[in-house]
Amino acid sequence: MHNLNEKLKQAFSAIKENRTRTLMSIIGIAVGIAAVMTIGILTQSGKKFIYTELETYGLNSLWVYRNWQDDNPFEQQRQGSGITTEDYQALKKDCCSEVASLSPEVYTKEWFKNIRVGNSYVKSGVVGVGVSFLDINNDSLRKGRNFRPSEIRNRKNVVIIGPKVKDELFGDQVNVIGKVVKFDNVQLTIIGVLKEKKRDFLSAIGATDGYDENNRVIIPYSFYQQLLGSKDIHTLRAEARTKKGVNKALDQLTTALSRRHNNQFQYQTESMKGWIKTTEQVLQTISILGTAGALVALIVGGIGVFNIMSSAVVERTREIGIRKAIGASPQDIMFQFLLESVYISIIGGIVGIIFGVVILIGMILWSGFMLSPAWSVLFVGLLVSVLVGISAGYLPARKAAKMTPAEALRFD
Amino acid sequence: MIKLYGVNKFYEKDEKILTALSDVNLQIDRGEFIAITGPSGSGKSTLLTILGCLDTPSSGQYVLNDLSVENTSEFELARIRNKQIGFVFQSFNLIPGYTALRNIELPMLYAGVAAANREKRALLALSAVGLGERPYHLPAEMSGGQQQRVAIARAIVNNPQIIIADEPTGSLDDESTIEIMDLFAQLHRGGRTIIFVTHNMNLLSYANRVVRLAHGNIIDA
Numbered sequence: 242m243h244n245l246n247e248k249l250k251q252a253f254s255a256i257k258e259n260r261t262r263t264l265m266s267i268i269g270i271a272v273g274i275a276a277v278m279t280i281g282i283l284t285q286s287g288k289k290f291i292y293t294e295l296e297t298y299g300l301n302s303l304w305v306y307r308n309w310q311d312d313n314p315f316e317q318q319r320q321g322s323g324i325t326t327e328d329y330q331a332l333k334k335d336c337c338s339e340v341a342s343l344s345p346e347v348y349t350k351e352w353f354k355n356i357r358v359g360n361s362y363v364k365s366g367v368v369g370v371g372v373s374f375l376d377i378n379n380d381s382l383r384k385g386r387n388f389r390p391s392e393i394r395n396r397k398n399v400v401i402i403g404p405k406v407k408d409e410l411f412g413d414q415v416n417v418i419g420k421v422v423k424f425d426n427v428q429l430t431i432i433g434v435l436k437e438k439k440r441d442f443l444s445a446i447g448a449t450d451g452y453d454e455n456n457r458v459i460i461p462y463s464f465y466q467q468l469l470g471s472k473d474i475h476t477l478r479a480e481a482r483t484k485k486g487v488n489k490a491l492d493q494l495t496t497a498l499s500r501r502h503n504n505q506f507q508y509q510t511e512s513m514k515g516w517i518k519t520t521e522q523v524l525q526t527i528s529i530l531g532t533a534g535a536l537v538a539l540i541v542g543g544i545g546v547f548n549i550m551s552s553a554v555v556e557r558t559r560e561i562g563i564r565k566a567i568g569a570s571p572q573d574i575m576f577q578f579l580l581e582s583v584y585i586s587i588i589g590g591i592v593g594i595i596f597g598v599v600i601l602i603g604m605i606l607w608s609g610f611m612l613s614p615a616w617s618v619l620f621v622g623l624l625v626s627v628l629v630g631i632s633a634g635y636l637p638a639r640k641a642a643k644m645t646p647a648e649a650l651r652f653d
Numbered sequence: 654m655i656k657l658y659g660v661n662k663f664y665e666k667d668e669k670i671l672t673a674l675s676d677v678n679l680q681i682d683r684g685e686f687i688a689i690t691g692p693s694g695s696g697k698s699t700l701l702t703i704l705g706c707l708d709t710p711s712s713g714q715y716v717l718n719d720l721s722v723e724n725t726s727e728f729e730l731a732r733i734r735n736k737q738i739g740f741v742f743q744s745f746n747l748i749p750g751y752t753a754l755r756n757i758e759l760p761m762l763y764a765g766v767a768a769a770n771r772e773k774r775a776l777l778a779l780s781a782v783g784l785g786e787r788p789y790h791l792p793a794e795m796s797g798g799q800q801q802r803v804a805i806a807r808a809i810v811n812n813p814q815i816i817i818a819d820e821p822t823g824s825l826d827d828e829s830t831i832e833i834m835d836l837f838a839q840l841h842r843g844g845r846t847i848i849f850v851t852h853n854m855n856l857l858s859y860a861n862r863v864v865r866l867a868h869g870n871i872i873d874a
Contacts, residue, residue, distance in 0.1 A: 247762055254750050563746045566707055567807065568735020568763035570728045646734070647708035650746070 252581040262549045267589040269542025270629060273535050274593025274622045279600050280531030281618035284524050290610065291520045297438045297454065299379040300513050301341075301484055305494045306476040308509040322473040323506035326466065328498060329371075329474055337493035339486035344374035345474040347462040356406060356458055357423040363409035365402075365458045367424065369465025370478075375401075377480040385418045385433030388461055396464040400429035404437045405455040422458075427468065429460060487512045539625065542589060543633040550582050550637035561641050562649030575642035582634025583627055590626025594619060654846070655681040655704060655815075660713035662699050662869075673699040675869040677713070683814065686841045687848045688857050691866035697850045698819055700866065704848060705738050705817040706730045735763050739808030741818035741849075745800040747792040753779060753803045754788040760811045778806035782836060798829030805836055809845075816840060818849035822856065834859050 307323035329345045347369035354367045372388050375381070383404065392399050400422060402410075411417045421428050438454040466472060477498075481490040491510040498508055554561070561574055569577075597618075605612055662674040674696045681687055681704075689697050702708040703715060706722055715722040717733065725733070734740075739760075747756045757775040766774070779785050782802040792800050801821060808816055818837065822830035830853070838859055841847045849860075857863050865873040 247758075247768065559746070560748055563748060564759065564763075565731065566705070566734060566740045566746070567760040568731055568811070570731035570763070572728065573731075573763055645708055647702040650702075650707065650742075 270589025
C-alpha cells in the first residue's frame with residue numbers, strides 16, 4: 242500500500258464531506274468507548290482500593306467466634322461465648338501450627354460507649370484486646386506505644402485511642418499521651434494513638450457495616466473482662482502464617498476449641514480470603530453489566546459507521562470508477578474505504594476517551610475517590626475502536642473493491 | 654500491439670440480453686491515431702472500455718502487447734491501466750474535492766511514486782498542457798477546456814503508450830475543442846497511440862485511421 246500519508250489525507254477529505262452522519266457515528270462510538278473506559282477504570286480502581294483497604298485488616302487475618310445461630314436447642318441454652326481466658330492462654334501456648342499470633346477480643350453487644358473528657362464526649366467502639374492485636378489487625382501507632390504484657394496481666398486501666406476519638410476529644414492538641422479519658426466512670430490513661438485507617442471505599446460499597454476503625458478505643462481485654470465481670474472472650478482474632486494456611490489455621494483453632502469444650506459449642510469463622518472473594522464478585526457483576534452496555538453502544542456506533550460507509554460507496558461510485566480507471570487496484574480501493582471507516586472510529590475512540598476522562602473527573606468529584614485510569618484501558622479503548630471501524634467498514638469496502646471500472650463509471 | 658479477435662460484448666437488462674459488440678476484429682498498431690465513430694448505441698464506448706481494460710469481452714480475445722486480457726487478474730489489469738493507458742473522458746472525471754495538482758498526482762500515487770517526485774512530475778504535466786499557473790484550483794473553479802487539460806495531464810503523467818479518449822471534446826466549445834485536439838495531435842507526434850471516440854465529423858481529420866461502427870459491428874476500419 243503506497244503512501245499512507247496521502248491515503249489518510251484522502252480519508253479526511255471524504256469524511257469532511259459527510260459531516261452530520263460522520264458526527265452521529267462518532268458520537269455512537271464515543272459513547273461505547275467512554276463506557277468501556279469507565280467500566281475499566283471502575284473495576285481496576287475498585288480492585289486496587291479494595292485490596293488496599295482490605296490490607297488494613299491484615300490479609301491473613303481470621304476471626305473465630307461462637308455460632309449464635311446454631312439451631313441445636315441444647316447448645317442455644319448454653320451460657321457464655323464459648324471462648325474463655327483459659328482457652329486463649331492454652332491455645333496461645335500450644336495449639337496450631339498454622340497460627341502465627343493470637344489475640345482475644347472482648348466487647349459487648351452495645352458496641353458504642355460514651356468516652357468522655359471533661360464535658361466533651363464521643364461515642365466510640367470499645368474493644369478489649371491482647372498484646373498481639375495491633376500486629377494482627379495491621380494497626381500502627383501515630384503516637385505512644387502498644388500495651389505491655391504486664392499491663393494485660395495486671396488489668397491496667399490504660400487505653401489506645403483511634404485518631405477520630407483523639408480529634409473529637411482533644412482537637413488540635415498534639416500530645417495526649419498520659420491524659421485521662423473516662424468510660425463508664427472508669428478512668429483510662431492514654432498510652433497510644435492509632436494511625437488513621439482508610440476504608441472509605443469499603444464503607445461506600447457498604448462492606449464495613451457502619452464500623453469505623455478510626456473511632457475505636459482499645460483497652461486490655463483483662464481489664465474489660467474485670468469491668469464486665471466475665472471471663473468470656475467474644476472473638477479470637479488470629480493471623481495465619483501464610484495466606485495458603487488460612488483455612489487450616491481456622492480448622493486448627495475450631496477443632497482445639499471444640500475439644501476443650503467437649504463439642505458443647507459450634508464456632509463460626511471468617512477470613513479475609515472470604516471477603517476478597519465477595520468483593521471480587523461484586524466488581525465482576527459491575528464489570529459484566531457495564532461491558533454489556535458498552536457493547537450495545539459500540540454496536541450502535543458500528544452500525545452508524547457501516548451506514549455511512551455504505552452510503553459513501555454508493556455516492557462515490559463514479560469516483561471509485563475514476564480511481565480504478567487510472568490504476569487503483571481492488572486492494573487500493575478496499576484499503577481506502579477501510580481506512581476511512583477506521584478513521585471515523587478512531588476519532589470516535591479519541592472523543593470517547595475524552596468523554597471517559599470527563600466522566601472519571603466527575604466520578605472523582607462526586608465520590609471523593611482518587612480513581613486512576615490505567616494505560617491498558619486507553620489502549621483497549623483505541624483497539625476496540627479500530628476493530629469496530631474494520632468490522633463496520635469491511636462489507637462496504639469490499640463492495641467498492643469488487644466493482645468493475647466500466648460499471649462504476651457508468652453510474653450517475 | 655492491440656488485437657481484437659471475434660470480440661463480443663453482451664449486457665443483461667430486464668432479463669434480455671443486449672449485444673453491444675458483435676464479432677469485432679481489429680488491430681491497432683503502435684503510434685496510430687484512431688478515431689472511432691458511429692451513431693449512438695453503435696458500441697463505440699463499449700469498444701473503448703474493452704480497449705482500455707475497463708471491462709473484459711464476453712467472448713473472443715483481446716491481446717494487448719502480447720498479453721491476453723481475458724486471463725489477466727483484476728490486480729494486473731489495474732497495473733496495465735495505470736502504466737500503459739491514459740484515459741480522457743467526455744465529462745472530465747476529475748475528483749471534485751481535489752485540486753488540479755492532486756488530481757494529476759493520483760495515478761502516480763497508485764504507481765507508488767514518492768510524494769516529492771509526484772508533485773514535481775504533476776507540475777511538469779500541468780505545464781505540458783498549458784496550465785502551469787493553476788495547480789491549486791479545484792475543478793469547479795476551472796472552465797471545461799481547462800478541466801479537460803487537467804484530465805489530459807493526469808492521463809499522461811505516468812507516461813503511458815496509449816491514450817484513450819471517450820468523446821473528449823463532447824462538452825467543450827469550438828475553441829477549446831481545437832485546443833484539446835491539438836494537444837492530442839502533439840501527444841501523437843510524441844509517439845503515443847491515440848484512440849478517441851467522437852461524433853464530430855470535423856475531428857476525424859486529426860486521425861490517421863477511422864473505425865466506423867454500427868449495431869456493434871465494425872463496418873469500416
